[in-house]
Amino acid sequence: MEFILSQLLLWLGILFILILPGWFFLSAVTGTKRYTFLERSILAIPLSIVLNTFLLLILNALHVPLTERSIFLAVSALILLFLWIAWQRTETRDHTERNITFSGKKLLLVILLIGFAIFMKSVYLSDTFFPTSTDLGHHMFWVEKIVTEKELPMYEKIEIVSNDDGSYNLSEPQAIADFIIGEHTALASLAILTRQSTLSAFPSLFLFLINIVSILIIFILTIRLFAAHKNVQLIAMSSLLLIGPLYAISGAQVKFASGGVIGNLLGNILIPVALYFFYRAFYEKSSSFLFVGILSTIGLAYTHHLSAFILLFILAFAVIILIVTNIGQLKSVVLNIFKLFKDPFVITLLIASGLFVFFIYTPSYLTADAVSSSVGAPSKATRTGLTFSQLMYTSGEARFLLGLCGTLLLALIAILRYFPKHLQALRTSLPIDPYALSLTLGWSIALLLMSLAPALLHVNIISGRIANYLTLPLAITGGFFLAWLFIFVRKTELRKILSYYIPHNLILIFASLLLLFIFTNGLHDNVVSLKKTPNIAPALATFDASAYAAKHLHEDEWLLKDHNYLTADTWTKTFFTRDYSYPLSRSFFKRYDNPGREQCTRVMISEPNTAFAQQCFDELNVTTIMVNPEEDATQFERSANFTKIYVNDDVVIYQRDKKSL
Numbered sequence: 265m266e267f268i269l270s271q272l273l274l275w276l277g278i279l280f281i282l283i284l285p286g287w288f289f290l291s292a293v294t295g296t297k298r299y300t301f302l303e304r305s306i307l308a309i310p311l312s313i314v315l316n317t318f319l320l321l322i323l324n325a326l327h328v329p330l331t332e333r334s335i336f337l338a339v340s341a342l343i344l345l346f347l348w349i350a351w352q353r354t355e356t357r358d359h360t361e362r363n364i365t366f367s368g369k370k371l372l373l374v375i376l377l378i379g380f381a382i383f384m385k386s387v388y389l390s391d392t393f394f395p396t397s398t399d400l401g402h403h404m405f406w407v408e409k410i411v412t413e414k415e416l417p418m419y420e421k422i423e424i425v426s427n428d429d430g431s432y433n434l435s436e437p438q439a440i441a442d443f444i445i446g447e448h449t450a451l452a453s454l455a456i457l458t459r460q461s462t463l464s465a466f467p468s469l470f471l472f473l474i475n476i477v478s479i480l481i482i483f484i485l486t487i488r489l490f491a492a493h494k495n496v497q498l499i500a501m502s503s504l505l506l507i508g509p510l511y512a513i514s515g516a517q518v519k520f521a522s523g524g525v526i527g528n529l530l531g532n533i534l535i536p537v538a539l540y541f542f543y544r545a546f547y548e549k550s551s552s553f554l555f556v557g558i559l560s561t562i563g564l565a566y567t568h569h570l571s572a573f574i575l576l577f578i579l580a581f582a583v584i585i586l587i588v589t590n591i592g593q594l595k596s597v598v599l600n601i602f603k604l605f606k607d608p609f610v611i612t613l614l615i616a617s618g619l620f621v622f623f624i625y626t627p628s629y630l631t632a633d634a635v636s637s638s639v640g641a642p643s644k645a646t647r648t649g650l651t652f653s654q655l656m657y658t659s660g661e662a663r664f665l666l667g668l669c670g671t672l673l674l675a676l677i678a679i680l681r682y683f684p685k686h687l688q689a690l691r692t693s694l695p696i697d698p699y700a701l702s703l704t705l706g707w708s709i710a711l712l713l714m715s716l717a718p719a720l721l722h723v724n725i726i727s728g729r730i731a732n733y734l735t736l737p738l739a740i741t742g743g744f745f746l747a748w749l750f751i752f753v754r755k756t757e758l759r760k761i762l763s764y765y766i767p768h769n770l771i772l773i774f775a776s777l778l779l780l781f782i783f784t785n786g787l788h789d790n791v792v793s794l795k796k797t798p799n800i801a802p803a804l805a806t807f808d809a810s811a812y813a814a815k816h817l818h819e820d821e822w823l824l825k826d827h828n829y830l831t832a833d834t835w836t837k838t839f840f841t842r843d844y845s846y847p848l849s850r851s852f853f854k855r856y857d858n859p860g861r862e863q864c865t866r867v868m869i870s871e872p873n874t875a876f877a878q879q880c881f882d883e884l885n886v887t888t889i890m891v892n893p894e895e896d897a898t899q900f901e902r903s904a905n906f907t908k909i910y911v912n913d914d915v916v917i918y919q920r921d922k923k924s925l
Contacts, residue, residue, distance in 0.1 A: 277458035286311030288346035314563030329414040381508035385518040392522035400524020401834030410452035421844035441629040446567030471521035489700040503743025510786025511660040513793035516732040531571025534564040551607035582706030667738025670745030707737040802831035805914035814839040823847035829892035
């Protein structure tokens with residue numbers, strides 16, 4: 265019964281925190297008649313996450329403790345405010361002809377595609393939901409800190425300092441730019457309001473929901489971009505196939521949910537959401553959509569800096585392509601965009617966002633060092649770009665090839681106006697408005713160049729991380745190409761246009777082989793990505809040992825654990841929630857090959873009885889060691905300076921004798 269009540273409370277919390285604020289925000293700002301029910305339901309979730317982040321930042325700035333009561337009242341007040349604004353507005357029904365809906369067999373196919381994607385992801389996640397991943401452990405420390413301290417954290421950590429005289433000490437807390445507040449606010453709000461433990465399946469389930477939402481956002485965005493095409497439903501379903509059931513586990517899919525890659529997953533919903541509203545703003549000449557697009561972008565900047573950085577490049581490329589492909593109408597295009605930005609509410613939002621950064625909360629990554637480290641010539645081999653084959657493997661071979669063909673086809677459409685008249689029919693048969701064409705091409709080309717040749721754009725970021733974002737535009741362009749190929753094979757008017765250049769039978773054979781390759785490659789990737797049910801006993805042993813240590817260690821005592829042989833050891837810090845560096849950790853051995861790296865954390869476990877290790881113990885006030893009994897117990901068992909105070913099958917804790925202190 266307790267489990268059922270806990271689950272009910274969780275789902276009510278998801279409705280209250282992740283859906284209702286965004287749902288009524290859309291009603292207040294843009295109205296409800298300009299969306300389908302699916303659009304509004306899906307868009308409500310990322311917008312609720314953004315609104316929740318800003319709400320917690322404001323409460324924190326006002327020194328209001330983040331408790332169940334304060335969060336419930338604040339969210340309720342926000343919802344009521346949006347309801348009142350929506351009640352006051354007069355709503356008109358604009359561009360309703362672009363509200364594409366599905367029915368009959370097409371609706372059934374969409375449901376099957378989404379259902380199969382959820383099934384494959386659920387099968388994988390059911391065996392990996394237990395909280396063991398390193399990245400998720402790091403993130404949950406900050407979430408737990410918000411829950412226990414009832415305020416937003418300062419992203420700082422204590423470091424081991426090596427002095428010129430050969431001594432060591434622990435520094436004062438130093439700012440770190442690895443985490444951003446928006447990665448943790450939604451999880452913290454849900455944990456506080458629903459009393460969910462961070463040491464449970466709750467974080468992975470939240471990220472699973474985010475991953476499903478990212479798929480549906482690509483689906484609705486594709487519908488909007490190709491709404492002028494008579495085969496828009498086929499294009500959207502093809503894109504859904506490539507982003508949903510196929511490659512449902514690998515890449516930036518549900519593996520990121522189990523791995524705790526929170527920033528990337530949130531970026532995968534906020535980037536397309538921002539593009540969705542920017543597109544509708546410029547196509548429909550609507551300042552209210554521009555308002556939501558800018559707010560989504562600001563929310564992204566408070567959530568994940570890499571995603572925000574990538575969005576800036578996407579928008580820059582989209583603008584360049586829009587200018588190049590619309591030179592003749594450039595003046596009218598610029599005037600239309602300028603009119604949107606002149607709207608008083610848009611100007612107010614831009615001013616408010618600047619004031620917010622300076623007076624409410626400044627993102628931790630907004631430092632000269634952090635910015636300069638992301639731009640310029642690639643500084644490491646991992647930042648010089650991927651090879652073509654590496655990028656294809658990262659994105660999924662079939663999806664990458666289809667997406668690349670779709671990108672080339674869209675580029676061809678963009679330049680066909682400069683070609684002979686008999687090719688104009690090809691362009692006319694594939695209608696797409698200038699804003700949709702520019703955005704889709706800019707999205708794909710920007711990420712292709714950032715992944716393959718970052719030096720050309722002066723991007724100094726790990727190329728593999730950038731490549732993870734490429735699956736989203738490739739699903740759209742790949743779906744467009746797949747639908748185009750299907751239309752061609754069906755002997756439509758388009759086939760007659762191209763029959764002068766390519767034999768129809770050849771295309772038919774090629775299309776059949778391509779479909780076989782797509783399904784076998786994508787589904788095979790799902791199968792090989794599945795894992796056997798993991799042994800969670802070592803993780804439970806680590807958690808039990810961590811709980812014991814947290815109960816018995818004094819505030820001024822430091823614990824040192826091993827990261828090489830302990831399972832889920834990063835979760836140990838959530839039991840203490842003292843400092844991000846607490847407990848200290850012996851890192852992977854290869855990292856100590858760096859001559860500038862401190863060696864204390866290595867020798868205190870590997871060689872605890874040496875003079876150097878004893879010096880480190882004294883100067884860093886390390887009194888307790890947590891290690892694997894099979895790998896590192898011997899040196900402590902043989903020492904007269906340590907006493908075993910806890911042991912299980914996978915973890916042993918030693919305490920330094922007081923006479924040695």
